[in-house]
Structure formats: C-alpha cells, structure tokens
Amino acid sequence: MTTVAVPGSKSITNRALFLAAAAEGVTTLRRPLLSDDTEAFAGGLTALGYRVERGDGVWRVHGRPEGPAVAGAEVYARDGATPARFLPVLAAAGRGEFRFDGSAQMRRRPLGPLTGALRDLGVDVRHDGAEGHLPVSLSARGVEGGEVTLDAGLSSQFLTALLLLGPLTRRGLRIRVTRLVSVPYIGITLAMMRAFGAEVRQDGDVFDVPAGGYRATEYGIEPDASTASYFFAAAALTGREVTVPGLGEGALQGDLGFVEALRSMGAEVRTGADATTVRGTGRLRGITVNMRDISDTMPTLAAIAPFADGPVRIEDVANTRVKECDRLDACAGNLRRLGVRAETGPDWIEVHPGVPAAAEVGCRGDHRIAMAFSVTGLRTPGLTLDEPGCVKKTFPEFHEAFGGVFPAA
Ligand SMILES: O=C(O)C1=C[C@@H](OP(=O)(O)O)[C@@H](O)[C@H](O)C1
Numbered sequence: 220m221t222t223v224a225v226p227g228s229k230s231i232t233n234r235a236l237f238l239a240a241a242a243e244g245v246t247t248l249r250r251p252l253l254s255d256d257t258e259a260f261a262g263g264l265t266a267l268g269y270r271v272e273r274g275d276g277v278w279r280v281h282g283r284p285e286g287p288a289v290a291g292a293e294v295y296a297r298d299g300a301t302p303a304r305f306l307p308v309l310a311a312a313g314r315g316e317f318r319f320d321g322s323a324q325m326r327r328r329p330l331g332p333l334t335g336a337l338r339d340l341g342v343d344v345r346h347d348g349a350e351g352h353l354p355v356s357l358s359a360r361g362v363e364g365g366e367v368t369l370d371a372g373l374s375s376q377f378l379t380a381l382l383l384l385g386p387l388t389r390r391g392l393r394i395r396v397t398r399l400v401s402v403p404y405i406g407i408t409l410a411m412m413r414a415f416g417a418e419v420r421q422d423g424d425v426f427d428v429p430a431g432g433y434r435a436t437e438y439g440i441e442p443d444a445s446t447a448s449y450f451f452a453a454a455a456l457t458g459r460e461v462t463v464p465g466l467g468e469g470a471l472q473g474d475l476g477f478v479e480a481l482r483s484m485g486a487e488v489r490t491g492a493d494a495t496t497v498r499g500t501g502r503l504r505g506i507t508v509n510m511r512d513i514s515d516t517m518p519t520l521a522a523i524a525p526f527a528d529g530p531v532r533i534e535d536v537a538n539t540r541v542k543e544c545d546r547l548d549a550c551a552g553n554l555r556r557l558g559v560r561a562e563t564g565p566d567w568i569e570v571h572p573g574v575p576a577a578a579e580v581g582c583r584g585d586h587r588i589a590m591a592f593s594v595t596g597l598r599t600p601g602l603t604l605d606e607p608g609c610v611k612k613t614f615p616e617f618h619e620a621f622g623g624v625f626p627a628a
C-alpha cells in the first residue's frame with residue numbers, strides 16, 4: 220500500500236483567500252496550495268492592497284471588510300478562472316477603478332453571465348476587448364444588492380462569485396439560477412461561507428444571501444480531490460493500492476466522487492473517515508457515466524478508458540469545452556494520435572478498447588491533459604507530452620511526485 224500526500228485544493232485555497240480578505244480580522248490558512256492559480260489569486264489580492272503573509276504551510280491574511288486598499292489596481296489572473304471570476308466581485312464591493320485581465324487562454328473563456336449579472340445589480344462593468352470576456356474594467360462604489368437572475372450553465376463559478384458577493388452588499392442578495400453545472404462546487408462555497416460566518420438560505424433554484432460580512436477564522440485546506448484522481452486512476456490501471464489521507468467521508472470536494480467511476484469499472488474502493496483508498500484488481504470494465512458534477516475528472520477517465528474491456532462513454536460534459544482548452548476535443552484528438560478509437564459529440568466522449576502506441580500528446584496548455592495522459596503513459600512506452608510544464612497551474616511538482624509513486628513504463 221502506498222500513501223500519497225496530495226497538495227491542497229485549488230478551489231478551497233482560492234475561496235479561503237477571498238473570504239479571508241473580505242473578513243473582519245486576521246485569518247490563518249493551513250496547508251494552502253502553492254501553484255500558479257493560487258499565486259495568481261494571492262498576487263491579485265496583493266495588487267488590490269490586501270496583506271497576505273506567506274509562511275511555510277501557513278498563510279495569514281489581513282481582512283479588509285471595507286474593500287481593496289488600492290483604488291486604481293490592475294489584476295492579472297494568469298490562466299486562473301477563479302481569480303478572473305471571483306476577484307472582480309471583491310473589487311465591486313469596494314470603491315475605485317479596477318482592471319482585470321488574464322492570459323490569452325483565460326481571455327477566451329466566458330465571463331459574460333457574471334458581468335451581465337453585475338450590471339443588473341448596478342455595477343459599472345466594461346469589457347475592454349471582446350464582449351463577455353477579459354479584460355474588464357469596473358468603477359466600484361459598493362453594491363446595494365437585491366434580486367438577480369443568473370445562467371450558470373457554462374460555469375458554476377459565476378454563481379460562486381455572486382454568492383461570495385452577497386454578504387458584502389448593503390441589502391443582501393437573492394440569486395435566481397436558471398441553469399447550473401458543477402453543482403458540488405456550490406456546496407464547497409456554501410460550507411466555506413458558513414465557516415467564515417455567513418449563512419445562505421437555499422430554496423431550490425433560489426439562493427438568499429443576507430448582508431453582514433464575514434468573520435476571520437482558522438481554516439485548514441483539504442488535499443485537492445481532482446489532483447488525487449490521477450493517483451487513483453493509476454492505481455486502478457496498474458493493480459496497485461493507493462491511499463490519499465485527508466480526503467475521507469467528510470470531504471467537501473465533489474471530485475472525490477471520481478472513485479465511484481473507478482469502482483463501477485472494477486477497482487476496489489474504500490472511503491474511511493479521513494482517507495480514501497483505491498486498489499486495482501486487474502480488471503477494468505467499460506461503463507457509461509454522467510460526469511456533469513465532476514467534469515474536471517473527465518480527462519482522467521478518458522485517459523485510462525482504452526484499457527477497459529468495453530467502450531467507456533462519458534456524458535453531460537459540454538462545459539469541458541470552455542475550460543483551459545476544449546477538453547473533449549483534446550482528449551479524443553490525443554487518443555486518436557495514440558491509435559485509439561475515440562468519438563465525441565456536443566457533450567460526450569466515447570473511447571473504445573485499444574492498445575495505445577507511442578506518440579507525443581498535445582497538452583494545449585492544459586494541466587489536466589498533461590496529468591491525465593501521464594497516467595496513460597504508465598501502460599504506453601514512448602508516450603511523451605509536448606508541454607509537461609503546464610501542470611504548474613495546480614501542481615508544479617506533479618511529474619516528480621507521480622513518477623515517485625508510479626515509475627515510467
Ligand atoms: O469553483 C471552482 O473552484 C471550480 C469550479 C469548476 O468549474 P465550472 O463550474 O466552470 O465547471 C471546476 O471545473 C474548476 O476547476 C474549479
């Protein structure tokens with residue numbers, strides 16, 4: 220049995236940074252993730268004038284309930300959608316002129332439903348380039364609140380951003396949601412808001428967020444469940460046993476549910492109070508699975524799918540086409556490069572059994588394509604990645620850590 224220490228969750232680290240910055244008092248964050256996305260978030264806060272003290276495994280954030288200290292700040296989100304989508308609402312709740320931009324990759328990803336909702340709430344937001352995309356400028360003078368309707372069918376992050384904004388408005392916010400993907404991420408948001416003193420009432424598609432701000436706390440960051448998926452998939456593929464501590468029954472992250480897909484394929488899965496173990500049994504069955512709730516793990520499953528004894532069909536993942544790259548296209552295209560039959564539709568991929576042959580995988584600047592196909596590489600001698608360094612978005616040391624547990628084929 221091998222125990223793998225997986226680094227902290229990106230989603231939890233960046234929410235914790237937001238909440239700590241907006242809170243009254245000084246927050247201590249334990250085991251934050253150190254990666255490009257969290258550097259972008261912490262760097263964005265620093266640009267906005269917040270004080271983030273970074274020690275070894277412990278960060279202290281000085282809250283400013285009144286909002287950013289630098290009224291003309293420019294924030295660069297790099298490739299991170301969480302900084303690009305969460306930080307503008309923090310600025311909107313304050314006062315001043317702010318500008319947000321990101322990498323070419325992030326500029327291509329949608330922002331319009333969020334900026335549209337902010338406009339409906341009276342915030343002066345302008346798209347300086349293409350409508351609905353970064354870069355954006357905003358003139359902030361606080362947000363009154365009230366009722367707003369949101370389409371979160373392309374990304375749950377639009378809803379998370381508005382939920383996070385709610386307690387910072389003057390009157391509170393009622394959010395009516397028409398469509399929603401990646402639902403478990405909303406659970407993470409609500410649980411973390413509660414930990415920082417803000418209670419949200421949910422009645423079906425309507426979320427009521429009272430005014431009242433946030434309170435500083437001590438907060439421990441869970442290991443990243445999406446990152447854990449590569450180690451679990453590798454165990455299932457190679458017949459090994461891997462345990463990830465810190466991700467057990469009480470875990471906040473929906474992506475831990477990826478192990479249920481491995482279980483249906485034939486792996487043995489044990490979830491304890493504070494750890495999850497996957498053991499490969501030598502058998503991988505073909506399955507059909509809906510991954511709407513856990514679509515960051517779609518590439519992980521697609522990457523081991525050729526080794527199943529029947530087709531693997533992954534459904535309801537249209538929004539993976541607007542992530543770091545078009546992930547349905549990237550997964551199918553790379554599987555074909557390896558000589559495996561793979562088909563896609565608007566929101567699905569189907570992978571047929573095959574023996575992948577040596578080829579170079581095109582990562583398209585997407586950490587998840589690089590990490591997922593590293594798992595394929597365990598049973599594909601000669602598989603290489605064109606851009607291995609793109610893993611830095613969420614796990615800069617991925618190749619060393621993964622290679623340490625699973626030496627290359
Ligand atoms: O809120 C979050 O932290 C995230 C939500 C998900 O995005 P979508 O809601 O866009 O699917 C997920 O893919 C992303 O990696 C992180």
Ligand SMILES: C=C(OP(=O)(O)O)C(=O)O
Nearest residue numbers: 298299300301515542587
């Ligand atoms: C989609 C992802 O990231 P984000 O949307 O936070 O940029 C991801 O990490 O797979």
